[in-house]
Amino acid sequence: AQSVTQPDIHITVSEGASLELRCNYSYGATPYLFWYVQSPGQGLQLLLKYFSGDTLVQGIKGFEAEFKRSQSSFNLRKPSVHWSDAAEYFCAVGGNDYKLSFGAGTTVTVRA
């Protein structure tokens, strides 16, 4: 079975600064990897996904993520954070049974 670890529960970043959220997964084969964002009181929105091919994937809202097989990681990055990026971010991994396994989430606070 697959699993996901998001080591950071909460990150505070200044507006305009760069952001990196960590995600480590456990799965025996090449996984399907996702990042979702959840604004307060809302459902989850898909930011980006990795299925295969280029290990650097681009998503919506200026986010990107890099798949590193050797480190079992799929970290999310944004070069310059906007106040509207304050939200909770979830990393998820899919294996071979229709199901996604989610990390516990990282809450991002953006300070002016």
Add this chain to the structure above:
Amino acid sequence: DVKVTQSSRYLVKRTGEKVFLECVQDMDHENMFWYRQDPGLGLRLIYFSYDVKMKEKGDIPEGYSVSREKKERFSLILESASTNQTSMYLCASSPTGQGYSYEQYFGPGTRLTVT
């Protein structure tokens, strides 16, 4: 755009009541899912369905049941609500296809409070 709708955004029920949470998707997706979300625990899968009238237990099915009579609709049922079922409930759907079956689209959630 995929649209997943949930019947209520907020719901307050009493202990012992039977509770129905409804979810409808408009993209003809085969797969549908029910999760509950609690602080610090992320999303936990309750049940999922990969076809009409088909269902499979997720990680925390105890105290819940589901119904999928039509492809677009997936209902979560709390047979006898308890206070420990107070939570945010999220519905999702996904298409079939290698990799794409994991690309889930979520509804806005129902925040259920059981008193």
